[in-house]
Amino acid sequence: MDLLDRQIAHALRLDGRASFSRIAAVLGVSDQTVARRYRALRQAGTVKVVGGLSAGRIGLTTWVIRLQCAPGSSAAIARALAKRADTSWVRIASGGTEVLCSILTPDDDREALLLERLPATKPIIAISTYCVVHTFTGNEDGWQPVATALNAEQIAALAPDPPANPPADPPADPRPESAIALDPADRILAAELARDGRTPFTELAAATGLDESSVRRRLAALQADGTLYFDLDVDSRAFGYGFSALLWLSVEPARLSAVGQALAGFAEVAFAGATTGPTDVLASVVTTSGAAFYLFLTEAIGALPGVREIQSAPVLRTVKRAGA
Template sequence: MLSDTGYPGAVGSDTYDLIDRQLVHALQLAPRAAFSRLAAVLGVSDQTVARRYGRLRGAGAVRVLGLTDPERLGEARWQLRVRCAPDSAGAVAAALARREDTVWVSLNSGGTEISCTTRTPPERADHSLLLQHLPRTPSVLSVAAHCVLHTFFGGAQSLVAKSGALSAEQVAALAPDGPETAGSDSPVPELDATDRRLLGVLAVDGRAPLAELAAACGKSESTVRRRLEELTSSGALYFDLDVDWRIFGLRSHTCLWLNVVPSELAAAGEALAAHPEVAYACATTGPSNLHAVVITRGARELYTYLTTRVAALSGVQHVETAPTIRTVKGPGPLPLPSPRDI
């Protein structure tokens, strides 16, 4: 059974506390850190961290994911808006979520519109999902496709980092010893079949032990450790969290589509990226050239955000809002159902 956020078995917000929020923030900063290191920064015992993490992960409230960066791999990304007949949108969204080339599939605007992101490797430029499958799908009324041109906030950058759950001293204590990722001009290693197996395991569990990763790759643990460092330092691999935002008291998800004067697009996108409410922001093709995902406590906070921060953006000519009814798929593969959900 899916919760109202789309995650199986998510627990109520009244069961979350500061330690939970601090642990999630710490995992965003140091996703593969040992429980002992996380515990030292949080000022609690190793057992407390292990118990809290096990509870959050078991409830589907937090997943640590190792993901590939589409921009670093040269993949084309498209933001899709699929309008369906009301009685079929759920089934179409579920079908889209099962595809390997989709992420962030959600039902919006009263359950008649689906939004999702597709990723197409450079060697497969036919965009078959866009050009063939969706338009021929029964009950699909229209498909609008916006090519992502530039990401202002998202990917390795997370809304969790804006939460303020950890102090500046705690954030500094979890900072990596060296640069986490390389610059945009750094070479990206060519991925082979062994890398694909490694990345497949990390996409499901970013905290998978080295022994498990080595077994999946058929390599030694030292070899896998070096490859992890290479992929991460090149920016091809990053770690993110799939989060039930009720941990932070946030319940309202909204997609924004803004039409911005081209000369103001970069400035508006950078301003959006700095807003504490914005979980994702990108420039796209199409009549709405700036897209954002906003997460707030509720409708009142969304109204305040739209009439203050968004209203103050320079060059915005039109704003369309599409509330998210249910998130069907997040940034990684669909999680396997727990035994109680079968």
């Protein structure tokens, strides 16, 4: 990726649905150039805008499942999990002996989930489950290294406009009791945007059966109350980060919030959340190399007060991720 590609990616991280003409005017290039560059990045799987729903706002709980597999079985298990509609990402780690995935389940129907619906096959040796109870960084926040190509003036020019009619009293925290109910048109809208966050309003209107002005209003309302967000799905390797790993941290309870906030400040941390289970924090980390990962682990995370134990699993392959 050259500087212009990185600038376009940064612009789309600020506003995933910003028009190509608006981006082009700020970057000093033509609309056609921006459109052509984005299409090429999207086709290569390097950068893609996707729409996502805040799990807590719609009454869903995020679980991370860790499967220990017999040698040679991980690829088939990962493919089976990737086909499921309730998995948001699936990865093969630890040299092919582990499959990890994220699953969303309704808060009021937890017993219908998890182990009963996972593949009951002999190659699965052990299963660990972690409920994500708080997110420190990730999803709506975006990955920090993407946001390094624009200057302050360009960022101000490309920042999304505030909602015209913000909600009078947005919920303070997305607990299940404050979850909203999506109507059928909302669900279709969300599904279309999950496939492509830049789907034109005309196509969204055709898919939902609503007129274009109604789609615009509904999308703006869902964004304003925090139900819908736009994320920039990126291949970190294109940004020079070729090593990826998942970390499980055991943390002193009194230090949990401070550790999570510190993790959120590291550019190498793409996601960090507090979880239930045998460990307290799950983090997704990307670095330029294995050597850089070692330094980050020992000098950054190892220096955090309250961290008692660290487990790591290098990611061998990503079978499914947002928008891919």
